[in-house]
Amino acid sequence: xxTYLYNNKGGIMKLKSIEHGEIWLQPVEKLPKGNKSQHKLxxxxxxxxxxxxxxxxKTKFDVIEDSLKDLYLELWAGGQLIHQKxxxxxxxxxxxxxxxxxxxxxxxxxxxxxxxxxxx
Amino acid sequence: MATRIDKLTKAxxxxxxxxRDKWIxxxxxxxxxxxxxxxxxxxxxxxxxxxxxxxxIVRVQSPLVGAFAAPIANRIIAAxxxxxxxxxxxxxxxxxxxxxxxxDGAIRxxxxxxxxxxxxxxxxxxxxxxxxxxxxxxxxxxxGQFWTGGWYWGSxxxxxxxxxxxxxxLPVDIQERAKSYQDIAQSVCWWWPCKDFIMVCNRPSxxxxxxxxxxxxxxxxxIEWPDGWGFHVINGVRFDKNPELWEKIVNQTLTTEEFAxxxxxxxxxxxxxxxxxxxxxxxxxxxxxxxxxxxxxxxxVDNFMGTEQTEYCMWMQDWSTPRxxxxxxxxxxxxxxxxxxxxxxxxxxxxEDYLLAEQRA
Numbered sequence: 001x002x003t004y005l006y007n008n009k010g011g012i013m014k015l016k017s018i019e020h021g022e023i024w025l026q027p028v029e030k031l032p033k034g035n036k037s038q039h040k041l042x043x044x045x046x047x048x049x050x051x052x053x054x055x056x057x058k059t060k061f062d063v064i065e066d067s068l069k070d071l072y073l074e075l076w077a078g079g080q081l082i083h084q085k086x087x088x089x090x091x092x093x094x095x096x097x098x099x100x101x102x103x104x105x106x107x108x109x110x111x112x113x114x115x116x117x118x119x120x
Numbered sequence: 121m122a123t124r125i126d127k128l129t130k131a132x133x134x135x136x137x138x139x140r141d142k143w144i145x146x147x148x149x150x151x152x153x154x155x156x157x158x159x160x161x162x163x164x165x166x167x168x169x170x171x172x173x174x175x176x177i178v179r180v181q182s183p184l185v186g187a188f189a190a191p192i193a194n195r196i197i198a199a200x201x202x203x204x205x206x207x208x209x210x211x212x213x214x215x216x217x218x219x220x221x222x223x224d225g226a227i228r229x230x231x232x233x234x235x236x237x238x239x240x241x242x243x244x245x246x247x248x249x250x251x252x253x254x255x256x257x258x259x260x261x262x263x264g265q266f267w268t269g270g271w272y273w274g275s276x277x278x279x280x281x282x283x284x285x286x287x288x289x290l291p292v293d294i295q296e297r298a299k300s301y302q303d304i305a306q307s308v309c310w311w312w313p314c315k316d317f318i319m320v321c322n323r324p325s326x327x328x329x330x331x332x333x334x335x336x337x338x339x340x341x342x343i344e345w346p347d348g349w350g351f352h353v354i355n356g357v358r359f360d361k362n363p364e365l366w367e368k369i370v371n372q373t374l375t376t377e378e379f380a381x382x383x384x385x386x387x388x389x390x391x392x393x394x395x396x397x398x399x400x401x402x403x404x405x406x407x408x409x410x411x412x413x414x415x416x417x418x419x420x421v422d423n424f425m426g427t428e429q430t431e432y433c434m435w436m437q438d439w440s441t442p443r444x445x446x447x448x449x450x451x452x453x454x455x456x457x458x459x460x461x462x463x464x465x466x467x468x469x470x471x472e473d474y475l476l477a478e479q480r481a
Contacts, residue, residue: 017469017477019439022385024467024477083440083481091440091481105466108448110424110431111381115450118385118466 015098020081021090022118023053024103031074031099034066044071044102054082055095071102121289125282135285143277146306147268148235148329153322154307155179161303162311162318168297176317182345183310183321187243188250190312190319191257197316235327235343236266238335242351242360264308265323276302322346330355338370355393357386369394376403377425380448389443397435397444406433412459413475420454430454434462439480 015027023044038060044053055061057079064072075097083090106115159177166173178193180186240259247258268277279298282288290298304311311320326344330336334356335343344350351360359366365382368374369391379395382388392400406419409432417435424431432454433446449462464474 016479017473019467019477019480021481024469026469026473081481090438093479093481103467103469106468107466108450109381109383110429110448111377116383118447 015096015100018081018093018095018100020093021053021083022105023081024105025073025081025095025100026103028072028099028101031062031064031072032066032070034064034072036062036064039063042073044104052083053090056080056082057095073100073102074098075100121287123289125286125288128286132286136281139277139281139285143268143280147265148327149265150324150327153179153309153320155320157303157307158311158320161300161307162313162320164296164300165304166313168293168300171315174314174317178317178319180319180321181347182349183239183243184246184349185347186261186310186312186319186321187247187258188254190261190314191254193317193319194257194314195253235329235335236263238351238353238356238358239266239343242358245360261310261312262304264305264310264321266309268305274298274301276305324350326350332356354390357390359387362387365391376400380425385445389445392444392446397446400446401435410457410459412463414460414463416459416463418449418454418457418459418462432462434459434466436463 017027018025039055040057040060042055042061042063044055055073057075057077059075059077061076061079062074064074066072075095077097079095081093081095083092105118107118108114109116162177163173178189180189243258247255250258267275269275274297276298280302283290283295283298309321309323311318322345324343325346326341328335328337328340328342332355335353335358336355337352338354340352341350342353351358352363352366353359354366354369365374365387368378369387372394374391374395379388379391379400382391401419404421404424406421408417409420410418412418415437419433419435421431421433423429430451432449432451434449436445436447437443438445447466450465453462453465458471460474461471464471467474
């Protein structure tokens with residue numbers, strides 16, 4: 001599914017998905033209803049090993065948690081996805097303004113036969 | 121002597137590495153704290169804050185003890201005196217002795233982030249389940265040796281560089297405040313300034329790091345205090361919640377099954393470094409069945425762990441670093457023999473969307 005955004009010059013640009021470690025930002029057209037909060041810095045779940053993935057922007061952005069506890073973002077200005085680590089870190093990526101769903105990678109556990117969220 | 125510095129001379133710049141190394145060494149000092157210097161300097165700090173110097177100074181042998189004991193003691197004392205707990209007064213003390221200027225980078229990376237930050241995180245993790253009055257108060261401390269870098273709190277490394285190397289003359293009162301803070305940072309680890317007592321932690325008995333300055337040890341705890349508290353770290357990856365895993369990794373006694381059960385991807389990466397993915401895949405008799413467009417390799421493992429079941433795993437390389445990962449794939453997906461499909465399934469997105477992503481890290 002491709003999602004488009006009208007940029008401020010009247011053109012259309014395609015929003016792109018972003019993969020950052022075990023976090024995926026998937027562009028969406030609509031945001032669900034849910035608990036909304038505003039941030040300039042948001043941590044995507046605290047890392048067990050202390051190396052958090054953080055979204056930072058100079059302009060406040062919305063974080064929405066829906067009834068299924070899924071997270072969505074709405075940015076009005078660009079942001080940066082940062083991995084808080086000094087070495088072996090994921091590169092910092094730029095996030096374009098738009099609406100996104102936050103997806104956490106899952107891994108199959110062959111012993112339990114279920115999918116579990118990948119953590120670091 | 122100058123009261124303002126706008127530019128550094130060549131000679132002053134030439135001494136930056138020496139000053140940086142000196143304060144990194146102070147930040148990483150182990151062994152018995154210099155209690156006498158601390159007690160003299162802390163008395164100055166309290167007086168500068170117009171506070172009565174407490175008669176009681178309690179020495180503790182690890183940050184964890186202080187993190188619990190300081191808020192508990194505050195509460196008990198308040199109860200005995202029939203008043204609300206005052207709480208630690210780090211804000212008053214900090215403001216009183218904060219220097220006028222702010223060096224850093226290398227020192228902050230080496231000490232505050234790589235070492236002090238890790239200690240902070242581990243203590244926070246332990247305190248997380250404690251009653252609210254401990255959870256809300258334990259962090260009201262000053263970092264001692266772990267706060268030698270950074271531009272905040274009148275960083276001792278910065279202030280001493282400008283005053284001792286560059287000859288900056290500060291007003292007498294500011295200089296005295298700066299000196300007291302500098303002496304404290306050189307003498308002890310964490311400390312909790314309270315109205316009725318001061319609690320102060322001894323230095324670590326051991327700090328081990330790798331060549332990149334990260335906490336690291338494959339023979340024992342990477343950082344440890346005299347009472348035995350500390351934690352295991354390999355190349356900056358903590359094993360405070362799972363020291364048994366650390367032991368199996370470093371002793372190379374981790375079985376393939378145990379490796380497969382590791383949930384945490386950073387622990388898994390470390391385990392792979394010691395196990396090596398190629399060795400692990402060979403041990404499992406894994407068969408390469410597909411290489412995806414984005415570089416992921418999909419393997420089939422017949423008779424997985426003697427269960428007679430066929431399982432599938434994907435090998436991938438990190439987009440930003442040379443690290444490698446192995447992740448397991450549901451059999452229904454693995455049977456389709458498409459590595460990119462396996463990735464898309466792990467991300468819970470359509471294959472088309474997985475292939476179209478352009479930014480990856």
